[in-house]
Structure formats: C-alpha cells, structure tokens
C-alpha cells in the first residue's frame with residue numbers, strides 16, 4: 001500500500017452500519033413496507049403496513065433468527081433483504097453499499113448474492129430437472145467457472161449437504177421431503193452466496209426430518225462460516241440455531257437480543273406469550 005493509500009484507508013468513513021471493524025452483510029435501516037389492498041384496517045383503509053420501521057443487522061458469520069406469528073411481516077422482511085421487494089421507506093445496505101433501489105437480478109450482476117431457502121423445496125426446484133441439472137443451472141446462468149470446475153462443484157455441493165452421488169440422476173419427485181430440502185440448500189449454496197435467508201425451511205417437513213435439516217444448517221454455518229437469517233414461527237427452532245433473535249409483532253421488532261437473553265429474560269409481553277404458548281415443534285431430541 002502506498003503512503004497515500006494508507007492515509008486514505010485510515011481516514012475513510014466507516015461503512016454504513018459498521019459495528020467496530022465489521023461491516024454488516026445486510027443492514028436494514030428503518031425499513032417500511034406498505035401494500036395497497038382493497039380492504040386494509042379501520043385506521044389504514046386500503047393498505048397493509050407489513051413492516052413498520054424495522055432496523056436490523058446481519059453480521060458476518062452470524063445467524064440471525066426472526067420469529068413471530070403468521071402475518072407479522074417475516075416473509076416481507078426476507079423479500080426486502082434479498083431484493084425481491086423494495087421498501088416503501090427506509091434503506092437497505094449490502095456490505096455497506098446502498099442497494100435500496102436494486103432488484104435481486106441487479107444485485108447478482110454486481111456479485112452481491114443472497115440465496116433463499118423456502119419452506120417448500122418445490123418452490124426452488126424444477127420437477128422436470130435432475131438433481132445434477134438443478135445444481136448446475138445457477139452456475140450456467142451466471143457463467144461461473146468452466147465445465148470441469150462446475151462439474152466438480154456439483155459433486156462438492158451434494159457431498160456438503162450429506163446426500164449420496166447416486167441422487168444426482170434423480171428427479172425431485174423421486175426423493176423424500178428432507179432430501180429435496182437438502183437439494184434446495186445445495187442449490188442455494190451453488191453461487192457461494194454471502195448470506196442465506198432460510199424462510200421456514202423446516203416447517204413443511206416431518207418432525208423427525210426437521211432436526212436433520214437444522215443440524216445440516218448448523219454444520220454449514222460452522223464449516224463455511226455462513227451468514228444466515230433464519231425465519232420461523234417456532235421460537236424453539238429459532239433458539240436452537242440463532243446467535244441473535246428478533247421477535248416481530250405486527251411488522252415491528254418488539255424484542256431483540258442473544259438467544260440466551262431473549263429466552264431467559266424476555267422483556268416484552270408478546271415474547272413471553274410466544275414462549276409460553278409454543279410447544280416445541282422440534283424433534284424431542286433437540287429440545288434437550
């Protein structure tokens with residue numbers, strides 16, 4: 001580094017939302033999303049305020065859990081984070097860069113990749129494509145690597161998610177729900193994303209399979225240093241996997257803290273309600 005570059009680096013303004021030396025992967029700053037509807041409420045006719053002034057940061061390597069009941073704005077928040085939904089107000093930063101007005105496609109062009117794992121793997125997978133082709137597809141679309149490196153990546157991905165190579169020739173319909181979700185996770189990892197947003201990734205699965213998928217996500221987090229937003233209505237599941245938790249109610253964050261803080265010293269009545277009401281939907285072995 002030249003002397004000039006050293007001075008420039010030392011005097012540069014910290015990235016927006018930086019915590020100490022670290023820049024958040026995702027930073028939502030006072031985000032609001034309002035949808036126009038035919039009904040709305042008495043107070044707000046013809047509109048729904050899905051997200052109401054939400055601020056959050058996903059730090060590198062962190063798993064941020066977002067929990068709340070159906071309709072509290074979790075999926076809308078996920079869509080804002082990955083660029084599928086533009087906020088009505090507020091800002092979205094990706095690694096310190098303002099991407100508020102950029103679509104998911106535009107972000108991919110500049111290499112800002114956030115992948116989403118949905119509740120139903122059928123959403124992410126093409127019923128007529130073999131597993132091999134599903135994993136190859138994002139790399140072909142985004143012209144990543146050459147033929148040999150792409151082929152190697154497909155084999156690495158399938159191993160990463162704990163499936164045998166024999167499934168590469170299978171169609172999604174020939175696999176179990178848990179296997180399909182593993183393939184969806186492998187596909188989400190194919191472009192080496194900076195972060196993964198897992199939106200209710202275990203809710204559609206059998207109880208016994210849920211624990212396996214959660215453990216897979218935990219392993220990937222450990223082994224790849226993956227940054228992840230984990231969204232669920234089940235507070236026990238969120239606790240199991242998250243470093244920090246945000247509790248959402250009616251579009252707002254009503255509580256936030258480490259998993260331990262939120263569970264041991266919940267400050268908000270709504271959090272206490274969730275904690276009291278929620279029998280764990282997890283496999284009993286995870287509840288211990």
Ligand SMILES: Nc1ncnc2c1ncn2[C@@H]1O[C@H](COP(=O)(O)OP(=O)(O)OP(=O)(O)O)[C@@H](O)[C@H]1O
Pocket residue numbers: 035036037048049050068069070071072073074075076077233
């Ligand atoms: N495209 C849309 N048009 C109109 N209203 C919408 C739209 N998307 C979401 N909403 C409304 O915004 C609010 C938040 O929805 P959202 O799907 O984000 O909640 P959620 O917590 O993810 O719920 P669920 O777990 O049931 O998916 C709800 O009242 C929903 O009906």
